[in-house]
Amino acid sequence: MAEKLKIAVVKFASCSGCQGVLLDAEEELPLLVDNYLDIQYFIEATSMIGEGPYDLALVEGSISVPEDLKRVKEIRERSKIVATIGACATTGGIQALRNWASLNDFSRIVYLKPEWIASLDKSTPISEHVKVDYELNGCPISKQQLLDFIVSMVIGKRPRIERNSVCVECKRLGNVCVLVANKLPCMGPVTKAGCGALCPSYGRDCYSCFGPFEDINVESLKEKFKEIGLKDYEVLHKFREFTGYSKQFREVKV
């Protein structure tokens, strides 16, 4: 058998949900570890601290504090392949909502002594700091996409890239359109597929936790949201949530 893939699971600013997806693979993970994966670094799961080099680094979280600027470069240098996992690492995450405000004001709201808190002005995706080879979307990522990706890396095949929108997933499932039928501000038309159209399947509007796909029409969706009665700030907040600092959403204005 070929040598096992040496992997590191690394966390920056985040909730640990995306690394949790790996731990939620209760049936698959033991098999992967037995046969294909050599977990060298994964603070939440093991006391083993392997310094690298790694074949694959799965990177969760955004860059938001000064020390992490250095740490992310070290991870890049030690890893053959860097893949971001989830909305924080791929687009800056929910904590990027502060990118439109003054850090000082924000720190003052939460902390009595903001001078003790070292933080960068912005929360940014990994790709703004180092070269990223693959990006997995979602808040959190989908377990199936993660496992497909890991298996692709193990056998050395190109991973499958999702090119559809959530609307396509809804059509496949035969869901009634929540935007048209229920007048809910659904982000499905501009959002990358991968979740299995979860929100519409539960009778609600998609909040774009998988982020935008490439060829989207933001203006038309904004108009639609206004037409169903959303106020300007509500339209803006639809785009500024879990993937608000993605390239396609960050310039959206109302």
Next chain:
Amino acid sequence: MEKVYEVNPLTRVEGEGRIYVRVKENMVEDVKVNIYEPPRFFEAFLLGRSYKDVPDIVARICGICPVAYQMSSTHAIEKAFNLEVDQAIEKVRRLLYCGEWIQSHALHFFLLALPDFFGLQDVFELMKVQPDVVKAGLEVKKAGNSIMALIGGRSIHPVSPCVGGFTDLPPEYKFKRLIEQLKNAERNVLKVSDWIMENVKVPELKHELELVSLWDQGNYPMIYGKVASSSGLRVNQEDYDKYFEEYQVEHSTALHSKTKEGKTYIVGPLSRFKLNVSSLYPHAKQFAEFVNDKNVYMQNIARFLEMLHSLEEAIEILGNYKELSRSKVPVEPKKSSGAWITEAPRGMLYHRYELDDSGRIKSAKIIPPTSQNLANMEDNLKALLESRRHESDEELVRLSGMLIRSYDPCISCSAHALQIKIDR
């Protein structure tokens, strides 16, 4: 002579932190649990958002206990709006919360804590020596996740919980179909439970604890109850901030908490166990004698018992489940404020919101369990190092790591903090 110990990074915990200890002439001079998890400023960016966005956003504070954040926030906002939610909806919320307790407790007990008791680095090593125990643990974890995925669409950051109830719920037969999976998981974990009680020997630490949890007369507390303590406190939730306060320390991006008299206190499984043991279901209660609530390391055993309890209760709720006439009640925003505490897997989670007449957030306050426990962790560590000062450095580092891990600390939550460092 001065000496520094460091446990850095602290592993098999959620998030990033370390322990730092400085010992001089055999006296412990300084103990710090450093939280260097990046601060994320949730209370700031919630300002101006609609109440509708709140349960989705606050869930992202924690990928392990998102439902706790959704339940504290929805109840706090419903309180502000003076909204009464159907009992049947509240039952489904409790079932969802049971799912979160099951998966979170199983993750901590089997994957993060258990390797310590066998001198191993992780669950992957443990799997080779105790395959049946790990297999049973993973099966329980999966069962908890299945409950969450059914009700919420996915186990991490469920999509259906909202102010007023659930956006929608699956048909009744899907609830019923879960029962068999849960019963199998329960049967298999009960088969290894006696073995666990006999073989998981936690270290001894005698140190006075102020145990604080909700107390929900007759029910094991999750979403309702008064705030109670081992020293006899029984007060309504809205009076929480009259008895407890938060403060900032320089070495942490997580705020700390103490009682107004300046005492540290502990929240979580051991506190809930102490104050609500009579409400545990039979599978858990049969092992109650194994828990000594004066030893903080016993949090591990109390957590295991709570996992058995939630599994048994989830099966009961599913057995009685009938399709709801509606999954949510209509919501009418109003200018007001509301606070609520629920029991996250790691202990009391306090949320308070002030809203304007269109339902936009004017102020938010969130106090997670791990923040409340940080000062107590430092106190316990000091007691541990003083009572064991003659042990080797290696042993002290091991015991310190296990001590912090017994809290199942959630550092992402607390920095919405851990490395271990010992200076001798």
